[in-house]
Amino acid sequence: RLIEHELRHAISGGELKLVYQPQMQIDSGEIIGFEALMRWHNRRRGDVPPNVFIPIAEESGLIVELGDWAMLEACREAASWELPLTVAVNVSVVQLHSQDFPQKVHDVLVKTGLPPHRLELEITETALIKDMNRALGTLRQVKSLGVRVAMDDFGTGYSSLSNIRAFPFDVIKIDRSFIKSVDKNQQAAAIVRAVLGLGRGLGLPVLAEGIETSDELRFLTEEYCSAGQGFHLGEPASIEHFDHIVRASR
Ligand code: G
Ligand code: G
Numbered sequence: 223r224l225i226e227h228e229l230r231h232a233i234s235g236g237e238l239k240l241v242y243q244p245q246m247q248i249d250s251g252e253i254i255g256f257e258a259l260m261r262w263h264n265r266r267r268g269d270v271p272p273n274v275f276i277p278i279a280e281e282s283g284l285i286v287e288l289g290d291w292a293m294l295e296a297c298r299e300a301a302s303w304e305l306p307l308t309v310a311v312n313v314s315v316v317q318l319h320s321q322d323f324p325q326k327v328h329d330v331l332v333k334t335g336l337p338p339h340r341l342e343l344e345i346t347e348t349a350l351i352k353d354m355n356r357a358l359g360t361l362r363q364v365k366s367l368g369v370r371v372a373m374d375d376f377g378t379g380y381s382s383l384s385n386i387r388a389f390p391f392d393v394i395k396i397d398r399s400f401i402k403s404v405d406k407n408q409q410a411a412a413i414v415r416a417v418l419g420l421g422r423g424l425g426l427p428v429l430a431e432g433i434e435t436s437d438e439l440r441f442l443t444e445e446y447c448s449a450g451q452g453f454h455l456g457e458p459a460s461i462e463h464f465d466h467i468v469r470a471s472r
């Protein structure tokens with residue numbers, strides 16, 4: 223396919239870039255880190271949205287190369303910040319199961335000098351179901367480097383509850399579909415409270431994704447949700463946009 227061919231050349235052609243979305247401590251409003259999100263601008267196609275090119279990259283196996291690029295780029299960027307904020311990188315199931323993934327993570331940390339605890343790998347539940355034992359082995363190896371691991375899009379996959387117990391996560395990210403209108407929707411509120419209770423019981427912080435309104439934020443504050451992310455707190459943007467934050471010496 224043509225688009226696959228073009229994507230193959232996107233890295234070497236400098237067509238990919240990362241944007242960063244802030245993640246905040248809910249009680250203090252302090253920025254704790256950023257999620258790095260991939261963007262592709264092609265000369266002919268213009269901006270291609272990630273929900274178009276990521277699936278193509280996954281089917282073709284190109285996601286391994288793209289994901290490795292994103293991890294290196296994000297770690298290099300974060301290593302240059304004056305404040306010791308976290309950088310979160312999305313890891314696709316194909317990349318997680320690729321040859322020598324833990325070794326690659328180790329090499330990136332050595333190469334960039336980023337302290338391991340400042341890197342967080344976001345992995346979706348669906349990624350874990352495919353070959354559970356291997357995924358668990360890989361996550362344990364990655365964790366042993368000192369890297370943090372987040373369960374992304376929590377609530378949208380299968381067997382959430384057994385996964386959360388079996389896998390060594392540091393944080394649960396509640397999927398944004400449950401945060402939407404959580405202040406008005408009884409069902410969403412019940413689910414979010416349940417996940418917050420689960421996190422509390424397991425000693426895991428919970429981050430709410432996709433906070434779009436001050437009412438949603440108020441609900442999460444009142445329910446003692448640890449952390450949040452979303453357009454209301456900050457949209458994904460080039461790192462230059464956050465220069466004053468990552469470089470501010472307080
Ligand atoms: O940034 P946006 O909300 O448009 O992203 C859409 C989807 O693409 C999300 O599910 C997000 O996790 C995914 N995505 C964005 N950047 C990356 C990346 O670097 N690697 C992987 N595997 N997925 C990404
Ligand atoms: O699947 P993942 O959690 O990695 O997805 C991150 C995606 O969510 C990014 O593409 C980002 O652009 C998008 N996103 C971030 N904040 C919001 C928000 O408040 N509302 C919506 N609809 N999407 C958001």
Ligand code: MN
Nearest residue numbers: 257312344374
């Ligand atoms: Mn994510």
Ligand code: NA
Nearest residue numbers: 374375397431
């Ligand atoms: Na998510």
